[in-house]
Amino acid sequence: MEQDNQIFGIRAIIEAIEAGKDIDKVFIQKEAQGDLMSDLLKSMRKNNINFSYVPIEKLNRLTSKNHQGAVASISPISFVSLEELVEKTIETKEKPLFLILDQISDARNFGAIIRTAACCGVDGIIISKNGAAPVNGDTVKTSAGAVFNIPICKVDHIKDAVFYLQSSGVTTLGASEKASKEIYDVECNQPLAIIMGSEDRGINPSVLKIIDETAKLPIHSSIASLNVSVACGAFLYETLRQRR
Template identity: 50%
Template sequence: MAGKSDFLFGIRSVIEAIRSGKEIEKVLVKKGLQGELYEELIDTMKEAKIAWQTVPVERINRATRKNHQGVIAFVSAITYHDLENTLIGLFEEGKNPLVLVLDGITDIRNMGAIARSAECAGVNAIVIPEKGGAPINADAVKTSAGALLNIPVSRVKNLYKSLEYLQNSGLKLVAATEKASENYTKVDFSGPTAIVMGAEDKGVSSQILKICDAAAKIPIVGTIGSLNVSVAAGILVYEAVRQRNE
């Protein structure tokens, strides 16, 4: 059964949820779990390409004390969209794609706030990694004021390869980074663009910075070294809106 925290527990319940097509964020499996039903679960997760993690039973017990049988699955609050299909659809509709790529945003409140700004600005899609990012659960949807239900979100296995795909499809990759030499107002966002925002503490990863076509910084005048990532994302997407409306 699903509870207030958006999870399912019990081996059979998780297997049936995956087979029914329910969107699963990730599955936690108790270390040392064995048996035929366990093997069936592993096969089902592999077939559905569901991410799972082996953890001490204490971690599962923190989520629920009910008869979880050593397995708990976190359920997504949204339906994810295939990135390739989304992009093809945008081009077929004659759109000028504006995509927001989130490289390791782990705070649920930041995720929700970014999505809210993106939806208001008309961003066409948000791309997040399968691992290393904040779960899109009921709290994230609430923080986004429902925006996560209205804007296509693609969850990808390999963020670097997905950026290569966007680049090869004609999108300009712009990384938001304090290391950039140009202020964001000097960067061209008018054509098909993917704006890449980095993790709250580390910024955009060095590997992804190398593939980007341009880098943009937001000038900091005060004594605090950086903006909250959700505020920075809002500034950049609205700069894209400004340029496209000129």
């Protein structure tokens, strides 16, 4: 974690949260206790801040400062709201293209997807507040700076984002190896949101139940699936091909 993008110390992190800073994740020392730590936990839960418990050795690797059992990473970008992203895009584009990432947790995969999304003209990326990869140095580097050129928004629940997009006239399409159709047989030349699932579990079953359609990529191998960033690129470029 880069020193310029981190906050250490319980009180400092609480103040940053209350000031509305875009905090990606907080690392808390395992079995940490005390009134101040209790206040931090309350503040994080109240503001839906992603956090995890780690050994003290992890915190010591993140910073050599007196961290008091807590280190936070600050996002290098500002996130937009879902309503702002969708409304502004629909006002200016006849066939908007959104990308929803359901619990993709690897920062390098995230960065690679952002880079491809920017190349394909994606209008915005939607991620979950909890469980998603942080926007950190690895993300920025792997995206080749594209993270600064495409709107990203965080939502409490992916399902809510799906419902909101559907109510706004956007078709939702999920990538699933269990789909009956291949992506090449799906109509992508329309207002569309493509949903990619996590590296290990795919799209959450509760999300799969509510999306409009699913599609897969042909796999001519005993290997069950592609890397999620590669699969996402294939979906996006087929969408781009249909729209040309």
